[in-house]
Amino acid sequence: MMGRRKGEVLKSFLMTLLAIFVMFIILFPVYYIFTVSLEPSSTLATTELHLIPRNVSLDSYREVLFGFSGGKVSENFTGTIEGSAYIKDGKLYLVEGTIKGKVKYGPFTGLVFEVPVKNKVFDVSAEKNVQGQLKGEVRGVFTLTRINEDGTIGFAVIKDVELKSGTVDGTSVSGPMEKYVVVRNSGTVSFTAIGKFVNSKFFGYLKNSLIIATLTVLLTLVFVVPASYAFSRMQFFGREHVLYFYLMFTQVSGGLGIAGLIALYGMIVKLGLYDKLPVMSLIYAAGSVPFNTWLLKGYIDSISPDFDEAALVDGASYLQIIRYVLLPMALPGIATVAIFAFIGGWTEFVLASLLLTGNNQPLSVWIYTLMGGIGRGIDWSYFAAAALLFALPVFVMFMLAQNYIRSGLTVGGLKE
Known part of the structure; x- marks a missing residue:
């Protein structure tokens, strides 16, 4: 009787171990993909297998839920423009300057950017020719396609830019930019919490x-x-x-x-x-x-x-x-x-x-x-x-x- 009871206990123990092993085999892929998601940067194209994450981080989840994932953002912006410029024959020639802009979602700022610009022309219909520093307010459309790892703009286009109001050596100017601005691996952009959420x-x-x-x-x-x-x-x-x-x-x-x-x-x-x-x-x-x-x-x-x-x-x-x-x-x-x-x-x-x-x-x-x-x-x-x-x-x-x-x-x- 005692031997029969021991045999049943041993059988139950072995069946439990078998069930645990089967569950481990079934759930192991889920566990492994979970460990991969916790590492700051990971690749599956390697012979190394880490069952325990080395550097635990929730950055991947944050980026999926609230981070900019490289998708295209195309929004209206308002901002300022500064730089060296001159006016000649009714056109404003921006030799070198900077456009600073912000995109707003309702009352909230979604993102801000700063882009260097060179050799851009505005139709301003000014009557006299002057040279000096340009300061003014602009608006247009900011289209962002890629961000580099260091926070610089990988690729973006600024189009339909209009100088709402500005001055060059005391002369008031306003008018549209003749061409668009292409940004490659320069300038900076940053998202606010609202901007990350909206653009997720x-x-x-x-x-x-x-x-x-x-x-x-x-x-x-x-x-x-x-x-x-x-x-x-x-x-x-x-x-x-x-x-x-x-x-x-x-x-x-x-x-x-x-x-x-x-x-x-x-x-x-x-x-x-x-x-x-x-x-x-x-x-x-x-x-x-x-x-x-x-x-x-x-x-x-x-x-x-x-x-x-x-x-x-x-x-x-x-x-x-x-x-x-x-x-x-x-x-x-x-x-x-x-x-x-x-x-x-x-x-x-x-x-x-x-x-x-x-x-x-x-x-x-x-x-x-x-x-x-x-x-x-x-x-x-x-x-x-x-x-x-x-x-x-x-x-x-x-x-x-x-x-x-x-x-x-x-x-x-x-x-x-």
Whole structure:
């Protein structure tokens, strides 16, 4: 007896160790990408493997959420201009000077910059020729494309510059600049906290993903809940075969691959629905309806029909039965369907990259574009932080819904 008990304890211990090892293998990629996101700068193109980060830093998360990630900024600015200049024949010639400007978002300053300029011409229509120091106020459009690591401007263009008011040796001047200013690896730019937040690419793409995933969940439930109830409770021709045929057909059509994508793309363009977020949700919901209907039907089958019959006797309609009887009792199954629909809308990449462009793309497409097609040349810390933040909403939703799934509701026959 004692030997048998020891054998059971040893077996339980070995099974626990095996479970821990399996979980370690499954979760190790997540842990490793987390360690990469904590290092100031990291690369995956190396034979070194650091299980514990050497220099822990949250800079990558800060840059993803609130930092300028190299995306294009094109905004109106106001500022000042100073430098040596002369006026001749109604034109102001700026020999050498500096433009200082600021971009404002409402009452808040978003960014400030300072750019050296040379040999620029303004149409000022001045009557006399003078030479001296130019001081004045300007406005225009500041387009920033790249920032160097030392804070200098990598590449920017200042265009539509207008000298609002200024003086050269006591002579008042105003007028437009004839050409634009191109800035390469010179000048300085700095973002305020407000500017970093506004210009963060993450939140714009996050909004798109949330819109797509939320609409996908709502549309899926609108179609799946009534359909599941009908297949579970009602009698009609082909009831035993329609759902399974539909489910198998969607799986076969999904195997058509590129041909199916081309057909879908052609229909979307012909209907004028290209680059529309709600259309993506409708497509995702349509693709998930067969499987989720089959899934929820199985759960409703476990609920005794006696509840429906009791509600019918009390005068309830079918819609009232679904709302007041079915929904509360089938909540764990509905939560599972909602999770699957949300994950499908949140993580889908191929259709989103094909049917959405630019600022309408979701986070999944944006994260892919971070690689730029050159895996060895990207900032892997930044990429890892973005990937983990992308996965966070799915984790949060699962944690919020798991109580419904795990605890469930005890359904069965009525007690008589």
